[in-house]
Amino acid sequence: MDKSRIIVVGGGPAGMFAALQAATGRHEVLLLEKNAVLGRKLKITGGGRCNLTNIKDKKEHQRATVHNPKFLYKAFEALDPKSLIKHFEDRGCAFKLEKEGTVFPKSDDSSQIINILLKDLLDHGVDIWYNHKVERISVKDQKVQGVVLTDDREILADAVIITTGGASYPQTGSTGDGYIMAKDLGHGIKKIKPAITSFEIKERWVKTLAGISFTGTRVRILKMNKLQESGELLLTHYGISGPPVLKLSSYINEINLKENPVTVEIDFFPEKGEEELKTWFLDHSRGKKNLGSVLTEFWPKKFIEEILPFLGVPKERKMNELKKKERGKVIGALKGLQLTVVGLRPVKDAIVTAGGVDVKEVNPSTMESKKISGLYFAGEVLDLDAITGGYNLQIAFSTGFVAGNAASGKEEQG
Ligand SMILES: Cc1cc2nc3c(=O)[nH]c(=O)nc-3n(C[C@H](O)[C@H](O)[C@H](O)COP(=O)(O)OP(=O)(O)OC[C@H]3O[C@@H](n4cnc5c(N)ncnc54)[C@H](O)[C@@H]3O)c2cc1C
Incomplete structure (x- = not known):
């Protein structure tokens, strides 16, 4: 392996944003997605219209976050709702404001967000392997070595970012795999519960x-x-x-x-x-x-x-x-x-999964595991959840942003 490699496990909003931030040119970035497409859950957000974020200020995002809002403080500093909107506006997406501060693409089409992300990933040379399911993370002496796929193939990496999502709407690919991977490595998992449900x-x-x-x-x-x-x-x-x-x-x-x-x-x-x-x-x-x-x-x-x-x-x-x-x-x-x-209603039918990787064991400035060096988490796999209103996607994008930057060493350069 000449260039150092960063592997991102799961191509939802957190994973796509993490991979994009990690793709600085100094690293080979590999995004592994078990589905044949990226962002299957992102596609159905906001009834297919994608409530990307909420225009309200950071304080309100913290208030809307039900579990561990303080953990998100630095991630929201790094990427706040306005910066997230601007990211997509700069790439040709126009937005409209709806009730209670919710923000949607003017096109009313979540595919626009996914297409922008996909184009960016390809433009930045991110290698995307579809239909590749990660079984576990390989670790030696408390340092990440790479990932092991379901066919037992090991792919080496210097850093691994787990962005496998929660356990809700398993038909979209979010089947709780990240919880098992993290638990196997000694991470505490806060009990999984349904959130935003009937x-x-x-x-x-x-x-x-x-x-x-x-x-x-x-x-x-x-x-x-x-x-x-x-x-x-x-x-x-x-x-x-x-x-x-x-x-x-x-x-x-x-x-x-x-x-x-x-x-x-x-x-x-x-x-x-x-x-x-x-x-x-x-x-x-x-x-x-x-x-x-x-x-x-x-x-x-x-x-x-x-x-x-x-x-x-x-x-x-x-x-x-x-x-x-x-x-x-x-x-x-x-x-x-x-x-x-x-x-x-059960977790599988809930919009969001509450619980997940204990944030006490994750550095909020980098999203790196405090237990395993070179291992990062972002998105719903973490014990973070918010009420409806675009807050959960903001969490996914902000934590993905931080993890991708940190894994690529960007944050060390200031
Ligand atoms: C119906 C519905 C509507 C929603 N609407 C909104 C909304 O409008 N606004 C909002 O803010 N939030 C909304 N949410 C919540 C939001 O979609 C999630 O919080 C968000 O998608 C989490 O992002 P993520 O990247 O962490 O995980 P996910 O989007 O779940 O992505 C995880 C990805 O990892 C992949 N993966 C999992 N395991 C493996 C593995 N072992 N190997 C390889 N790949 C793997 C999955 O296939 C998936 O692609 C909605 C949720 C649902 C279900």
Whole structure:
């Protein structure tokens, strides 16, 4: 081996960016990807539109990071959202800002991001080996020697960057391989948990209404008062989903929900006060219409047919016969329907995997392992995760950027 070699294991956003940064010309850079294409998960991000990052400042990115935000401080210094956007703008990609600071390519097409990365990698002479799965990392005297492929072939390297992603959406190639590689080398792995995922709900009637959605709700986890998020709520065949649920899920994934269920409270009309609703009901109390048909002002018909029996209020009840207690139950449900969360969807169906390589054993300035010299980590394989909003891709790009620079010795040159 004449030139020194850097191997990057996994061609997702973290791996592609790491390989690109490492390709200074002084090293041979080899990117090993087990799929036949790069960035299979990146392709499906943001519903195929790629929410690349969030325009909010570094503080907000730290706040949105659920586990180990402090570890990311230096990585965000090295590559912040504006620098990431500029990187792609300089290569011809225009961006647009959407709600809550989210940033998408104007083309609404994640392929544009992947194509830019791929062209850059080839222009910088990065050797890409598709359909090559790394089985393990070879190490001697606590120093990286190279990688071993599934066919037992060993490829020597001076540095190896593990960017194999998490264990979510395994069909994209992220099957948790990096956790096993790191564990074999003595790294601690923080328990893998689903993050950004839907709630499984105990109440059966909810699950019969899959597909119904409600805009502008406020969802709150009871007894954890700060845990509340707003947005569209979606009923699914296992419970509830939608942006507020996905955000909240990342904060309750440490709880054994089967044994200790939590109660979620849904306010369907956060902008309306209880008094306002009471007045509305009183105004409509003289009519002979059924409660069920009057309530279509607030809820879809199918939902009303299920929720009224759940509340123990007959849907045929005439408005002029509605009892005070029944009115109270309906208003109570409009302002705070309580459901029991008995689980989260499994890791494989979650948008992001929480847990992973313990960041205490990784240098935040270089992403190098503190245990094995020449071994680096970047992206979701690390115990880092954030809520929805483009924050997770920023983590992948920023940590990949740092690892690639450090592995190539760039950071030593200042
Ligand atoms: C449906 C969905 C939508 C999302 N949308 C967004 C969004 O809009 N914005 C956002 O910020 N985040 C989003 N995310 C999260 C984001 O995609 C991930 O956090 C990010 O892709 C992690 O990047 P990574 O490079 O660490 O890992 P990955 O993207 O998972 O890439 C890992 C790569 O390593 C390869 N690999 C794995 N094991 C091996 C091995 N043994 N040998 C060789 N190669 C291997 C895999 O094939 C894969 O290509 C979304 C996730 C999903 C599932």
